[in-house]
Amino acid sequence: MSTPPLSRRYDPLAVEKSVSELWKSLNIVEKVFEANSDGPLFSFLEGPPTVNGYMHIGHTRGRVYKDIVLRYKTMRGYNVWRRGGWDCQGLPTEIEVEKRLGITSKRDIEKIGLERFVEEANKVVDHYLSHWRRASERLGLWLDYDNAYETRRDEYMEHVWHLLKKAHETGDLVESLRVVPTCPHCETALSQHEMAQGYEEVSDPSIYVKMPLEEGGYVIIWTTTPWTLPGNEAVAVKPDATYLELQVGEERWYVAENLLTAFTEITQTKNYKVVGKVDGVSLVGKAYRHPLLDKVPQHMGHRHVLVASEHVSLEEGTGFVHIAPGHGPEDYEIGVKNGLNIFCPVTSSGVFTAEAGAYSGLSVWEASEKIIQDLKERNLLVKRAEIVHSYPHCWRCGSKLIYLASVQWFLRVDRIKQRMVEENRSVKWWPEWAGSNRFGDWLLNAQDWCISRSKIWGTPLNVWRCESCGEKHVVGSRAELEEAVEKPAVKRLHRPWVDQYVFKCEKCGGLMKRVPFVLDTWIDSGVAFYASIDALRNTELFKKLFPYDFITEAIDQTRGWFYTLLFTSTLLTGKAPFKSVLNQGHVLDEFGKKMSKSRGNVIWAEDAFSTYGVDPLRIYLVSKAEPWSTINFVPSEVRETAEDLNILWNIFAFASTYQKLDKFDPRTHKLTNYMHLLRPEDKWILSRVNDLVAKVTNSLEEMEIHRAVREIMSFIVEDLSRTYLRSVRRLAWTEAETPEKMAAYACLHYVLRRTLLLLAPFAPYTAEILYQLQKTETDKESIHLE
Structure with a gap:
């Protein structure tokens, strides 16, 4: 026997130390990577951890699953492809940089300069990447870390540019005014899948408001976002619904017949009498006076009317819906259909502009209470209560999101949606319901992907626009940019350096400058199926590995990485980039509570390793x-x-x-x-x-x-x-x-x-x-x- 007798008792920490030294002295990890080179290929695509914090016990569980599968396949004779990867950019890292530098707003960033901010972002990534590699190796997760992909590298970002160039050529990359979820702290728009990851239970005002009809009487609306009332441009009515005319004291109120009981109970309206009944269609076109007309002068120049919409619910509320086209996706659609003003007097930081009149300079949350008070003073507030409901929050900073109309860049989904649905059917999912129900339902309801972000640390949007004629040019690679600018080689693709490159418009001779957005960080990890191996320069390797045999991440990635992988791959290749998916569950604390720094119940991976043994x-x-x-x-x-x-x-x-x-x-x-x-x-x-x-x-x-x-x-x-x-x-x-x-x-x-x-x-x-x-x-x- 080649080893000394065993100690009297199993000591996992001593075992780790001894075995680690053995593996290192014999280069075992490298030999495992080279094993089975003639065997059948098993390709694994690493979902890149976001390196803006330390590995915790939830991450640990997921990485153990990866290692078990890869070791098993290796021992079964497979030639396992197992390259590591790191997600380096986007909101998560920017938030960490802001904490380190004591930054609270974009103005602070302007003071210190973009160069310093980006250099600090790189330092943050270097620090946490080093930790993640050390912790992953100690855990025993054997991946090729020496050749791991990093989403911050220029050659990686070129693959994102290549994708968007192709999307532009097929008409799938579009610039459009739309209402999108926006984080007022991060001051940027978010995508549908980002919003889906951040819902939390919160208490908000629930108010019933009288909207005065010009011919007399009131239609009653219900909202849980009073701050959107300055942006009100119409009231929606369900045309095939029946509405009741109520005599309440000296006033006439209109509510949906189906909702009368619930409405009167919630608002404690007792002394009323039903004096009439009308069809919803007969109410369409009736004019009303804006409830905050004297507070928001912008509304004085045009009429406000009731419009028809099948979106109106008869499950809750009053049967009338206040429409603010600048603050809701459905409201926006109704606004466009009815030629309404897309009024959005709120900045990306959640502060009312001068167009909001009396509410100018207030945050939307501060303004809510003032708006409620103003309605009360005008005798237009029927009832104020509180509602506990699920509300979207920023997936990274935790701030409550708001909907704002703004010009953003999108990847269209309509051309590829059905193809994604079909490709998903060929994928093996564990458990099966995660693919057929959870992910399948998500695909059926997929919306255009908002990819533009008003941030700094990310892959730059590769669109240049002419200052004179507005012509747009989508750059597909570093070489294409170098050719366009007719200058020495481009050194760095990140901001602020990439913004220095300008070139002549081929259409009018004007100056073309880059559109100052960076991209959703999810598009970075989303192109990992080909960017991780530098496929633009390694086409044969891509053909060999694609589609990957296996991926695995947490189950919430059905709204995240699993989706963005399928989206980008279908857009580029028409195929799913993976053959099988293992979903991972989360880890709660001993008492079933979600772990968080604020609760102080997070279990850090390296602490757990040293306490219990790997x-x-x-x-x-x-x-x-x-x-x-x-x-x-x-x-x-x-x-x-x-x-x-x-x-x-x-x-x-x-x-x-x-x-x-x-x-x-x-x-x-x-x-x-x-x-x-x-x-x-x-x-x-x-x-x-x-x-x-x-x-x-x-x-x-x-x-x-x-x-x-x-x-x-x-x-x-x-x-x-x-x-x-x-x-x-x-x-x-x-x-x-x-x-x-x-x-x-x-x-x-x-x-x-x-x-x-x-x-x-x-x-x-x-x-x-x-x-x-x-x-x-x-x-x-x-x-x-x-």
Whole structure:
């Protein structure tokens, strides 16, 4: 045997240290990467972690799943493609830079300069990238980090430019005035899939407002966003609905018949009488006076009328909907259809402009209370209450989002939507419902992708516009830009340097300058299927790897990376970039609470490694539930897992001690030589281990990773330790070196070797050190090369 006797007790941290030194001295990781070069290809695409913070226990669980699958495939003889990758740009990093520099607004950035901001962003990325690599390597996730892709590199960003150039040529890249979700803190527009990731339960004002009809009476509207009332341009009515005319004191109110009971209960309207009934269509075209007319002079110059819309709900509210075309996607559509003014007197920072009259200079949240008070003073407030509802928040900074009309750049979805739906049907999803229902439904409702961001640290939008005639030119590569500017080689594609490159308009001779947007960071990771391998310069490698056999990330990436990958790949190639997807569940704290810095309950990966040891942690995280299920992290349960590994440790300690005493040598005492001497107990354990191999293999093929590791640990504790080992002990304790004893040793050696091979993808350190204990000079250098 090539290693010293085992310590009395399993110490995962000591095992890690010893094995890490072994792997490093023998270059095992590099040898694993080179293994099976003639075997069938298994291509894995790494979903790049965003390197703006430290790895936590949720990240850890996901990265363990990746490693298990890749180790399993390697041990099955596959030539595994496993390049690492890092998501370096966008809002997450900018927010971290702002914290470091004490920046609170764009004006602060202008003071320090874009160059310093970008250099600080690079420092942030360098810092966290170093941590992520160190933590990932310690976790045992063996990826090609030396050649890992980074989304901040110019050659990577060129692939984004290439995609947008192609989209421009097919008419799928468009500039348009639309209403988009906007983060007032980050001061930028967001996309549909970004918005979908940030809903939180909040309490907001819920108000019922009287809109005075010019002919007399009031239509009653309901809103939970009072700040949008300065932008009101119409009231929508459902044309085929029935509305009741109520006498309330000296006033006449109109509400939908279906909503009367709910309305009167919520608003506590008791003394009323139904005096009439009208069809919605008869109300269309009636004029009303804006409720804040004297406060927002912009509304004095035109009439406000009731318009027809099938979007009006009869499930809640009053049956009348206040329409602010500058503050809602559906409102915008209604506004365009009816020729309404697209009035949006709010800046990207959520502050009212001078056009908002009395509310100028107030944030939308500050203005809400003032608006409610103004309505009350005008006797136009029917009821003010509070509503707890799910409301979109910025996926990175946590601020409440607002809808604003602004000119943005979009990738159109209509041409490729059906193709995406069809391609998704060919993908293997674990679990199946995540693909057919969750992701499939998302695809059916996919909207144009808003890709422009009013930020700094990101891939620059590659559109140049002529100052004179407005002609646009989409640049597809660094070489194309260099040719256009007719200057020495372009040095950097990031802002502010890229903004210095201007060139002559071919149409009118005017000056073309870059449109000052950067791109949604999700487009960076979205093009990883070809940018990660520099496909523009490595076409043969791309043909070899595409589509990738396997990807896996958290289940919320059905609205994120899974979607942006499919979108960009379908746009560029017409095909899905992946063949199979494993969804991962999240990790909550011991009490089922979401982990957050504000709660102080975040478990950081490196802390957990040092507290519990990597292997017990790995097994615990993947054994507790299906990969796609959410789990609670319970420290005592991790320690129980370590105790189970200690049982395996003791089995090997026993085996190595007594086999050495009795001069057992697996090279000469082969199991095949003793088949005729096997006892019933030996035959039973051989049957059990062979059955275990089949179960674990089948479970891993179906991504039932929890079931696979449970079978292994149950076999170790129940079959090996509590049952079979007792019979071997009785033989080992006899003095005579009988053939039956050697047969039992040969059987035990065989079973332990098979067990270690099964355990290796789950507990790579522990499996390695125990393999080294058994290893002879004819064996492979590492269990991970078996």
